[in-house]
Amino acid sequence: MSGSEDRPHSNYDLVIMSQQTTPQARSTLVGIGVGPGNPEFVTLAALRTLDAADLIFGPTSSAGQPGRAETIIRSLRPELVVTPILFEMSQGSLGIEQRRQSTLGAAEEVVAALKPGFTAAFLTLGDPNIFSTFNLLAEMVTTLAPNVSIASIPGIMAFQAVVATTGMTLLNESEHLSLLTGLEVTDRLDQELEDPSCAIVIYKGGRNLGAITRRIEAHGRSRGAVIGIGAGLPGGTVSELTELRETETAPYLSTIIIPPLRHG
């Protein structure tokens, strides 16, 4: 772990410094969080790292089509060359082995392209360390090539953008937040709904929207609850959850937010 009097502030600086001072040294893979969709939510660190990178990889779920993270960066930096990497996005437990295999294929591609001293950037929607494919990719890359350094640049998460759109106060100091996926609907959700001071954010719950909405209603937590679908992307929407009461499913990239129960 590190401490310093002044700079470097973060591993972002370490990445840049290692490029400048030891050009023959280890190569580096940097996960870049590009935010949830709106190019305005990209950070300076993300842009500067991309400008300095030797290679940029962008995940896509369909060959020949740029992925969403690449589209965000393209709108800011049309001149950058992004190499697409195909990722299997099949959902559910049946998809786990397929996703693992396609991530391994992506790791092999990254390792093959990483010449000594190169820095490769890997684009991710949201934050690269939270519910992202980057961590598994990085683990596989270091298994295949232990000399590759791993770094990451945090990104704005979809729920933050949705909260900003609605104007809600997500959390006071006396409250807490639970962030979970809705890929499976478990008892954990009921426990959180029982706790009035718990704000709940559910990612990737589109497939189970109906079941989730009914549990929220059963616990009397519908008031103020919203759903962002493709938040920040063109065509993205933010709606009150009650407006979708009769809807059983929504797209994969949906974010459900349930504010704490407040009186008054």
Added chain:
Amino acid sequence: MSGSEDRPHSNYDLVIMSQQTTPQARSTLVGIGVGPGNPEFVTLAALRTLDAADLIFGPTSSAGQPGRAETIIRSLRPELVVTPILFEMSQGSLGIEQRRQSTLGAAEEVVAALKPGFTAAFLTLGDPNIFSTFNLLAEMVTTLAPNVSIASIPGIMAFQAVVATTGMTLLNESEHLSLLTGLEVTDRLDQELEDPSCAIVIYKGGRNLGAITRRIEAHGRSRGAVIGIGAGLPGGTVSELTELRETETAPYLSTIIIPPLRHG
């Protein structure tokens, strides 16, 4: 709530649009998340909103000294004029009324300065809607002046920067995150520590560091746990929590992160 085919993507665009098309209209207060400390983690939206704002307020806890959020922005935009607003930062339950009074004073200052059609930006560390003074300020401003519109721009949170520094995988899809404050040490913390698939982030727990560390150890969750103190600020550090085992208190702006228990 809103949905659209293309733009606007977020309330950021709405703010800019309202300035362009209806200069005589309502005035607006925008909470700007400037991230945890490293100026590189500022977003394009934050910078562009600040460049376009008529007024910029920056909270400070000591008169005559710029606050931390102001220092971040000053390093990127030395030419911007930031008006300091004094905030009472006394901690604990005794400080609640003092903090409320000083926030009311700040709200009165903001309202007095906001001419019709003006956009005022209010700088906040991290994200303006999560454990921030912005929401209470905004509520008081709209009570005093109901015609003021409120908007916000999300910011990178301290825990994201700390996680990126350590290279840990914070969350897989089968895990969940709990974000709470350590201003009081409650049973909630024990419940989360009992759940091996729960990643835990504790903000503002510096005053209770010793008590928190002992609970983490008692539940066998010390492995991989880290503490960021003033993360991203000059002099900021990230350490393994076990290194601070004998330490009873740490500064207010500390972030404790406990990864999920993983086997293998």
